């Protein structure tokens with residue numbers, strides 16, 4: 078068998094003899110010794126005639142991954158490099174066969190290294206996200222911004238934190254390029270760009286809300302796992318509280334940058350109506366960030382926000398009072414299926430439709446709640462044309478696994494759209510609900526703004 082493929086192997090008998098002396102599979106240490114004694118040609122033969130699982134069993138599991146990888150690299154290089162060699166059957170999918178490559182295919186060392194590099198970077202980012210939450214909650218970024226170049230001790234004193242831990246935290250920020258560092262003076266500071274993303278909640282590029290959402294999903298892993306194995310549902314309100322504040326702070330910068338300046342003007346005649354005095358609602362309003370911005374921009378209009386989560390409604394009321402718009406903005410606990418009020422000029426749904434268990438029924442209720450010439454504006458995360466590896470898809474499919482899809486499933490409706498439903502699925506919802514006009518009115522790299530009219 079070996080000869081037919083590798084006719085240049087001269088000492089076939091010796092190799093066969095070696096193979097016959099190979100210890101049984103569980104004895105990985107002996108197998109490891111066997112493998113290390115092989116020359117390249119013999120390694121190639123081994124690669125050729127054994128499945129990848131068998132090859133794996135020849136390698137000492139106690140070895141560092143990089144050493145294991147080097148063995149596979151030797152196997153592969155020798156198999157490919159021998160004159161007249163054919164790739165073994167278990168590698169054929171790499172060479173264009175229709176069969177999809179699976180985890181049973183041979184390891185490609187370069188791709189393995191790429192994946193390890195990718196995982197290492199992700200692991201560092203996930204670890205670092207926890208320091209972002211601490212930096213935000215303890216006011217460390219704010220202090221770094223306000224103090225300018227500061228030592229760890231100065232940061233600690235300003236924030237009332239332990240100096241040794243602050244130094245470790247600050248070094249983690251340097252290691253992630255989240256702040257600058259002068260080693261001679263041991264001082265840390267934020268560039269204008271870092272401050273705009275980490276220290277200024279009013280900035281349109283403030284990103285810290287995302288880290289709070291990350292924190293919440295990690296805290297909720299047990300609950301979500303329970304949902305995976307029992308019914309699928311997890312109500313929005315059952316999540317860690319960082320989700321609620323994190324969601325507001327994650328979305329608010331985009332609303333601040335776009336809602337009044339770009340999205341409302343993109344709707345047919347709506348800006349003029351709001352300026353003259355209109356009545357608008359926000360369903361699934363959360364902490365009410367978008368509605369408060371609208372109320373600030375259009376002082377002649379009145380607004381009401383509805384959300385199924387009573388705690389969020391409370392928080393929204395408080396924020397409206399702080400923004401001094403609570404005389405024209407009210408918030409009520411109600412679901413998309415039972416919110417009261419009719420004749421709205423504008424109904425908004427900001428990144429919430431895909432959380433609902435019966436989006437078609439909700440859309441139908443929204444249609445009935447609109448004035449005849451009213452507009453339903455809703456935003457949803459943008460999607461890629463196909464299921465691809467992209468930062469956006471990664472972010473939204475992951476959060477959808479933890480939050481959006483379990484939320485919809487908890488509502489016992491007919492479907493769970495998920496946060497990457499895409500415009501075609503949303504068009505279907507809108508059309509089934511009886512709207513006659515539907516278009517994408519605006520977009521950002523992250524969101525699409527959709528307009529539906531009765």
Ligand SMILES: C[S@@+](CC[C@H](N)C(=O)[O-])C[C@H]1O[C@@H](n2cnc3c(N)ncnc32)[C@H](O)[C@@H]1O
Nearest residue numbers: 313328361362363384385386412413427429432
């Ligand atoms: C992703 S958050 C968006 C919050 C807010 N619109 C924003 O942009 O900040 C989704 C919101 O939908 C609410 N929600 C979920 N199911 C709902 C339902 N059936 N009716 C009303 N609100 C619902 C949740 O309580 C949550 O506040």
